[in-house]
Amino acid sequence: MTPMAETVTPSSTSGTTTELLESLDPLLREWLPRQRWFAGKGRAVTGFDLVAATELLPSEGRLGLYHVLLRVHQPPVPGALPQPGDCYQLLIGVREALPPRLAPALIGHVVDGPLDGRTVYDALYDPRPAEVLLEALRTGARVGALSFERDPAHEIRDQLVARLMTAEQSNSSVVYGDTFILKLLRRVTPGVNPDLELPLALAREGCARVPAPVAWLRADLDTEPYVLAVLQPFMNGASDGWELALRELAKGEDFTREARELGRATAEVHTALARALPTVTLGHAQLELMAGGMTERLTAAVQAVPALRPYETGLRSAFEALADLAREGQTWTAQRVHGDLHLGQCLRSPGDGWSLIDFEGEPSRPLAERRMPQPAVRDIAGMLRSFDYAAHSAKTPAPDWAHACRAAYCTGYAEVTGRDPRTDPVMLRAYETDKAIYEVVYEARHRPEWLPVPMSAVRRLATPDLS
Ligand SMILES: Nc1ncnc2c1ncn2[C@@H]1O[C@H](COP(=O)(O)OP(=O)(O)O)[C@@H](O)[C@H]1O
């Protein structure tokens, strides 16, 4: 690959980029809602605002490349207050025609403006533009509002070949030569992003359970910067916990040894986070607020997915029990947590055991909420739900397998922290219930064929005697 500096003269938003976006408007209205990472599914796209466009390779060449931040206008979610619209990050390539290997990346053919007759596509599918990003990170480039920054302690080799990951994701990731992985966040918000903040804090603490950020991309647009992408070492040969669990389940194999190790790894990360970042004590007022938030999410979820209605009262009792304990004066320690921990966020390397990735939190929650200290039990509840998810998505549901893994996970956690999460049943049930409700909404929106999996948990959690 030729380094960017030798081949392009990057510029920020220009007349060409503004006109490009005008001619792209009808194409993006059709293409964007079809993307896995598009969060506004189910609501029409009524228009766009260009937040920023940066030319990375000039469109006069054989290959044009634009970095684009786009605010999408959509009607508000029913019952919710009107919001400004989500901002998405796109890397748009421009070519005369697409070679067949890039067919899945097609956005469309431009029919007017300066690029009339040219083809535009999602450039992350294309090694060359993806390599332009790595080169910019390697050299610490600044282009328009974009700052490519790196931790000088890590070396980034050049000439690494890029390939887009094909996994189902909320964002998009590119692997470079099996050495690094770049996660390009798709829906972006201004402010400190926990997906960079927490791994950096853990790296400073010397916690080896999380790959340390090597470089990142920022945009300085509003008063607060946007974190747009994070580069980390690629754990070559690692398997994700979800795949491993399903494989063992299919063979009827025990997974408790792995689950216990995973409990230990989670505990190590929690301990390091509690050392690295402030902890607080949650008293009566905060706990009532927390239980109230869970109840509100339940109400919104029932509106979005009416199949939840018969279970609403039973589910709500989990949150009422939490509020009752708060009123009795019980307090909890809160700390920074992962926020969306499940088997798919755990990678196991043959030599190094388990690592945790993806500290973004639940993508649909506001950033400020995701960054708040919370009881560590929240992550544990996420993992317990995940063992249940695996067991209930298998051809033949395997509740005993889930039960054994859940117990082993808690045992492993207790071995490191000295505190068994099962001694906290009210908080655990409240968080498991909250998570299962989140999953119902998530699946209804993104993968409707998966809906029966969290719904089976909803039935059990609404009737605790069944669990
Ligand atoms: N450091 C890494 N090494 C190897 N694979 C990784 C690494 N980070 C992420 N992955 C792979 O990429 C996938 C998506 O990463 P993730 O951070 O969960 O993105 P998203 O937020 O889009 O879901 C993971 O499921 C995992 O398979």
Ligand SMILES: O=P(O)(O)O[C@H]1O[C@H](CO)[C@@H](O[C@H]2O[C@H](CO)[C@@H](O)[C@H](O)[C@H]2O)[C@H](O)[C@H]1O
């Ligand atoms: O990995 P993401 O940050 O994108 O998380 C979202 O998608 C997950 C699915 O890909 C979803 O997780 C749910 O399904 C998993 C199996 O695919 C299972 O392991 C999890 O336990 C279950 O919650 C996650 O909730 C969502 O935020």
